[in-house]
Amino acid sequence: MKKRVASRPVKSDNLDNIVESEEPKVGKFTFFNGDVYDGEYKTIPNRFYLTKHGTGSYITDNFDVYCGGWDEDCFADSDIYVKYNNDAQYRGRIDSNGTMNGSGTYLFPDGSSIEAVWQNNVPFTNIIFREPLGFAWMVENISKDSITFSPGNHFWNGMLLDQSVTHSTESLNKSEHN
DSSP states (O other): OOOOOOSOEEEESOGGGOOOOSSOEEEEEEETTSOEEEEEEEEETTTTEEEEEEEEEEEOTTOOEEEEEEETTEEEEEEEEEEOTTSOEEEEEEOTTSOEEEEEEEEOTTSOEEEEEEETTEEEEEEEEEOTTOOEEEEEEEOSSOEEEEOOOHHHHHHHHOHHHHHHHHHHHHHHHO
16 A cells, blocks of 8 residues: 655646755646645755655556645554545555555445455454445454354344334233233
8 A cells, every 4th residue: 555656747727836855845746657636745955856745646657546644745643544446445444565464344345345454454353344324243263364244133233223023012011911
């Protein structure tokens, strides 16, 4: 997930405003490889290049989109939103190398998702798999190479959450006693 890019843009919407400074500025830049960055940046004195620094969106030449914080051209160790070109998405914590480490949710293109605490891009603890309709699956087994889920009983879990079902059941019990 880490993507280092030469920090020299080909085109900019504000080349006239670029001055050497450690203070973040805001701009939109297109890089030689077709990637586009729109957000806060800073220039490095005496080195004549830009670094993504602050909040911004980075769109790769294959249309992956990274929105969040940047620190000296690397991901800031913070929450980020990523939308991949296959419509998968990730929202959560990543480290400066772009590795999912911390709480986050990965959304698959079909609408199913895994919410977890991630370690090195792998769901590690507090794992919840939800199918596209939102039903949560229970973790049965975790090994180094796989996670096994069981569907649980969605019918009864749904009934326990539905207060109207509880009331109608109570009314049935009362009529049985009469």
